Amino acid sequence: MMIRTSTAVGGAARIAEKLGAAILGGTYKPHDLVPGEIELCRRFGASRTVVREAFKLLAAKGLIASRKRAGTYVRAREEWHMLDADVLAWRLRDGEAEPKLVFDLMHARAVIEPAAAAMAARARTPATLAAIERAFADMERAAHSAVLFAEPDVRFHKAILTATDNDVMTAFGALIEAALGIFVDVATRHPGAPAPSVPLHGAVLEAIRRRDAEGAHRAMMALLDRTARNVERNVASGKRRKARQTSASARV
């Protein structure tokens, strides 16, 4: 199992994690300099090699860049790779979450996923359809528990993206995954099993099965509508509650 509270795990990755979260959290703002390599060596108890490798991890995501003599600075916000799963996770995790981001994600999903469902209805093969069906079956089985529901739910949505047979659409899976991770987080601290959403998922599956592109589009839209209402209802209460739990939400 391994609990690894904070120690031991990867050198560069650990530092990048902390620094990335700090940047996304606003500790270091665009055009600010991050602490110098030597200073970070001291703080993290690591060698310059490792700190520099951490820098490269963040540089690859568009977060920082370095100039000789001047130091390493945070790049302009527009340069950040916002669709990168890690960047998204850092944004969503930081204590003072941004409710607007949650809505932005929902709106983006409302654009992408219905279209994806329609494309899947047209392009599905026996194999890709089977993957969707498997995910759906697992969802039905886990419908009583929000926690157990999460995994097949993500799998369901990703399976649809894969069934589009479009590499770019498939790539949105990472986005959906990050988004659903948060929504689940919201849902779990709210009463009520996810059972009601099962038939809505079922409708999407059914439309894809009979190659009904328009129907799949509509069904996915309806599903996301329900999710959006759920989220909207819970964002306020989540906001109230975050004050006392800072960011202690354990990743299950």
Add this chain to the structure above:
Amino acid sequence: MMIRTSTAVGGAARIAEKLGAAILGGTYKPHDLVPGEIELCRRFGASRTVVREAFKLLAAKGLIASRKRAGTYVRAREEWHMLDADVLAWRLRDGEAEPKLVFDLMHARAVIEPAAAAMAARARTPATLAAIERAFADMERAAHSAVLFAEPDVRFHKAILTATDNDVMTAFGALIEAALGIFVDVATRHPGAPAPSVPLHGAVLEAIRRRDAEGAHRAMMALLDRTARNVERNVASGKRRKARQTSASARV
């Protein structure tokens, strides 16, 4: 000592560039090991430090991972961050381009951009509208040359994404930019100025200006339709011609 055979520029970035292109180009396939650090030091005439930093750049994009003793290997294709601008560029650039990817990109644009135009029509502010107008004006001025047209064209589409006031939609800018880079490449080696597409862009702008969401959606759809037909017409000839120019396309 170091003889620096090639052109001196960038250390880690240069190596990451080559390796990334090689992975996306299929030289190293998923689950394959890439050459060891020492071997790459030899090949690139660099120190292990630099090679390792290059590895981190690629690791951050999901392309590779390392295990002790076993070496550094290419991760499964599903793990690659396909929406990353560099990854996309590497895919598009490699000599044996994938025509399917070009179509996938077009289809994805057809999903995202009309929706973005509609959102922009609703959410635009004087400032964001002005940015779109400026880009359009520059397009009109450059309508006679495909090369000059490219920059304001990209700016136009990105300005619309920004005007949505949705961080996730805005992030698609990198995607559009990479896609347009290729389409321009195709267009330039084909006769005819981009002038005909100007009024189509103008219609989008006009709809956004009068806050007509549905109209903006339709206009953007029409614009992309034309682009799609253009691309479709030119992919075949591009394919034929790539044999003799391998990958000598100079970046303008």
Add this chain to the structure above:
DNA sequence: CGCGACTATATGTCAGACATAATAACGTTC
């Protein structure tokens, strides 16, 4: 034939040195 101990190997980390470029400080000239 299965299993534990050992070894070789590639990555992971470290410390110290020098190279490089851009800024800041200085001093000279008009």
Add this chain to the structure above:
DNA sequence: GAACGTTATTATGTCTGACATATAGTCGCG
């Protein structure tokens, strides 16, 4: 005193050689 060229400083960039660590592969034992 202001403009300009020179030097010093500083943080990143690169190189080197060494040691740490985990594990795939090998060997030998039961």
